[in-house]
Structures are given as C-alpha cells and as structure tokens.
Amino acid sequence: MKITQAKINELLSEPGCEHNQKIGEKKKACSQQAQPGAAQGGCAFDGAMIALVPITDAAHLVHGPIACAGNSWGSRGSLSSGPTLYKMGFTTDLSENDVIFGAEKKLYKAILDIHSRYNPAAIFVYSTCVTALIGEDMDAVCQAAAKKINIPIIPVNAAGFVGSKNLGNRIGGEALLEYVVGTAEPEYTTPYDINIIGEYNIAGEMWNILPLLKKLGVRVLSKITGDARYQEICYAHRAKLNVMICSKALINMARKMEERYGVSYIEESFYGVEDMNRCLRNIAAKLGDPKLQERAEQLIAEETARLNVELAPYRARLKGRRVVIYTGGVKSWSIISAAQDLGMDVVATSTKKSTEEDKARIKQLLGTDGITLEKGNPQEILRVIRDTNAEMLIAGGRNQYTALKARIPFLDINQERHHTYAGYSGMVEMARELDEALHSPVWEQIRKPAPWDMENEILSDSIDFDVFDLSEEVLV
Numbered sequence: 001m002k003i004t005q006a007k008i009n010e011l012l013s014e015p016g017c018e019h020n021q022k023i024g025e026k027k028k029a030c031s032q033q034a035q036p037g038a039a040q041g042g043c044a045f046d047g048a049m050i051a052l053v054p055i056t057d058a059a060h061l062v063h064g065p066i067a068c069a070g071n072s073w074g075s076r077g078s079l080s081s082g083p084t085l086y087k088m089g090f091t092t093d094l095s096e097n098d099v100i101f102g103a104e105k106k107l108y109k110a111i112l113d114i115h116s117r118y119n120p121a122a123i124f125v126y127s128t129c130v131t132a133l134i135g136e137d138m139d140a141v142c143q144a145a146a147k148k149i150n151i152p153i154i155p156v157n158a159a160g161f162v163g164s165k166n167l168g169n170r171i172g173g174e175a176l177l178e179y180v181v182g183t184a185e186p187e188y189t190t191p192y193d194i195n196i197i198g199e200y201n202i203a204g205e206m207w208n209i210l211p212l213l214k215k216l217g218v219r220v221l222s223k224i225t226g227d228a229r230y231q232e233i234c235y236a237h238r239a240k241l242n243v244m245i246c247s248k249a250l251i252n253m254a255r256k257m258e259e260r261y262g263v264s265y266i267e268e269s270f271y272g273v274e275d276m277n278r279c280l281r282n283i284a285a286k287l288g289d290p291k292l293q294e295r296a297e298q299l300i301a302e303e304t305a306r307l308n309v310e311l312a313p314y315r316a317r318l319k320g321r322r323v324v325i326y327t328g329g330v331k332s333w334s335i336i337s338a339a340q341d342l343g344m345d346v347v348a349t350s351t352k353k354s355t356e357e358d359k360a361r362i363k364q365l366l367g368t369d370g371i372t373l374e375k376g377n378p379q380e381i382l383r384v385i386r387d388t389n390a391e392m393l394i395a396g397g398r399n400q401y402t403a404l405k406a407r408i409p410f411l412d413i414n415q416e417r418h419h420t421y422a423g424y425s426g427m428v429e430m431a432r433e434l435d436e437a438l439h440s441p442v443w444e445q446i447r448k449p450a451p452w453d454m455e456n457e458i459l460s461d462s463i464d465f466d467v468f469d470l471s472e473e474v475l476v
C-alpha cells in the first residue's frame, strides 16, 4: 500500500473522528501542522508499530537504522496470553553502504531468515524515514518474499516524517484493512460475535473484560489491537459489532469496516463502574437480542453488588481526597468517572487530545468548578496542584517527577503501567493502588524539612516550609 499525499489527507480528515467535525470556524484538529519546538509524541512509524505489534504471533521487522527499532521496541506493556514472537525486535539495521546502494536485497534476505528461524504467522515490514527517503520499494520486496515463502508479508508504509503517532495508528489500521481483514473465514459465526478495537491489553487489561463478555454470552471474534493472533484479524469482517475503546486511534478502521462489511461500531470505555455498565448495556442493545439485554442487567447487578462490598473499605479511605488527572483522549473523562466512583474529588483534568465530545463529558463530570488544562507543562501542573490543594496526581509516567516535586503521591495511568484498571476487577485494583499510594508513610517523611533545614529553622526560630515550592531550583 503506497502512502501518497492523497492517502495522508484522507486519513487526516477521517470523517468518523470528532476532531474533524467542524465546530463554528474552528480549524480541523487532525490536519493541524505541528508547532516548531513543541513535543509531538511519537512519529508515524511509532504509531503504526503501536497498533500492529500486539499481533503476537507475527514478526515485526523494521526496515531502517537500528535506532528506529530501539525507539519503539518494548515501550508498551501490551501482554500476550500465548506467543511471544511480537516481543522480539527485528531490524535490517541499515549501514551507510545500504543507504548509498539500497537495501532491498537485505530486506528480502531478512524476511526469509525470520521465516526459517521463527516460522511466524505473518511478517509486518515497517518503513522508516531513511528507507522511504532512499526510495526502497518495500511493497515489491514483500510481494516477492510472500510468493517465495507463502506466508503473508505486509508492508506498512508509515515513515516517521509523514506525520504524528495518531496518523501512524491509522496507517496501521489501513494496512490491516488492505492486507488482512477479509482474507479468511471463521469456522462458525454466531449472532453474538464482536470485535474489540483499540484495547492494547496493557498489563493484561483485556483479561479483565473477556470473562465478563463470556458470562454475558458474547463471543469476541477478534481482538484487533491487544493479545491478537493474525488469523483472528483475517476473519474480523464476520463480526456483528465493532467495539472501539481508544476511539480516535483506529476510527478509520471501524468506519471502513462498517462501509465495506456492514459491521456497525460503538465507542466505549472499560474504566469505572458507570462506563463498564454502559458498555455492557450498549453491546447488548446493539446486538439487538432482548434476552441478552436481560442478561446484561443481571450481570451488572451481580458485578456491582460484589464490587460494592470489595470497594467499601477503599471508598471510606479515599472519600473526598483531592486529585488532579493529567492524561489524554478518552481517558481524560473515563478516569474522572472511575475516580468519582471511588468518592474522590477530581479538581482538575487535562483536555489534551480530547475531542469536543470528550470535553463535553469532562464538563459534565467536573461541574463548573473543575479546572481543565488544555496544554499542560510541569509548571502549570504544579501551579494547579498548589492552587487546588490537590493530594494526588494521576498521570502518565513522564509526570511522576512533577508529582515528586509537589511532594504528593502519583498513579501511573498510561501505557507503561503494570496494573490493570479496566473492568470491575480493575476498579478494585485501582482503588488498592490509589489507597496504597495516598497512605504510604513515605509522604510524611518526604514533607518534613531536611535535617539541615530544621537546624537552620531552629536557629532562626521561624518555620517557613512550603511543600509547593515553585522556585526555579525545584522546577529544573
């Protein structure tokens, strides 16, 4: 699949994405140019890898300099219940000579080598800035290799310079649509077959959800981006419903599957009791069987009754604790909902990467007093923590040092986390983590002045301790 400017424009103006719903005179967010000097997150290559690497029985070969592979390798905690081949880092490791004379033969040999040593279900081959710039014809090499070894070899033309990580996610989705979905048939189908798209099985979150769906009587035909097997994506077109979780990343895939195969889609979240309940209800309603809807209500009643008992001690300890949330996209409201379910007081949240619909939900959840951070940086987050007297920061791993500077506990909510927060059992895990972080005795120690400061204070006979010191020294 060639990535032309027309294809990029099509993906950037994806009509299924809320960002592209023009509101008043507002500019289309997906096609906004990167601002010089502003951090943009990962490149398109990184985004495509994020979307496709969770296909666990496939090999993922990076055609480029070794640093591109190193840049994205192993950075996400997407787990597998079986094959571990996806964790292996493969690269053609281009040298200066390859850049000058071309590396198509090297790529061809690498594909054959991977096949003979690891026998993967398929091989995804990723272009990078260097291979795109020197004009490698990856599609032709993949085609020739596929003919030779008779397994699917899928070119993913998402060189870093074509755009952002989000665009790369969508290019990954396009590759699946063009080369994988619709290429096989399942052994049998049922009226209760669904696909899950956009759940990356970070720390094993998918495994909190699958038993619930099984209890409900719904079959997950294909888990497209988490703990996936190549074969199940081939017959994803036979599902009756696509359930989108991180709705913006692969929205193009869901919309086009609706267009091509008539598989409708819904956008849901697995975080928090309310959202999990709504998700089960919506799946049952969309599949259109009244008995399934009855079962959903029964399951929700059982699960919430059990959950209320398990959460009771945590709710008592977390009630009213003030928290700032700094994350992106759908999580910016779904985590508010989860924290509020635990009785916590969310005083501020970020709206970065959020759509107008996400922002409306945030407003509804936070009320008029809630603060929204459009663009956050450590100084801004520290200021909000100080102004709101927040006791905890829930954010991505990069912000843990901001929390430490404010001397408050921190909960990692992004892709590097090691705990599962999705589903009902995830709520208990989240409550436990929040409770342990908030009530750790270390905070009392940390907030005490250092011994040498105490000596000075005794000398000067005045205590002037400010836990939210925003001096330049602290913000370095």
Ligand code: SF4
Pocket (backbone or CB within 6 Å): 043, 044, 045, 046, 064, 067, 068, 071, 127, 128, 129, 130, 159, 160, 161
């Ligand atoms: S921007 Fe280009 S060179 Fe850098 S990691 Fe992405 S693909 Fe590799």
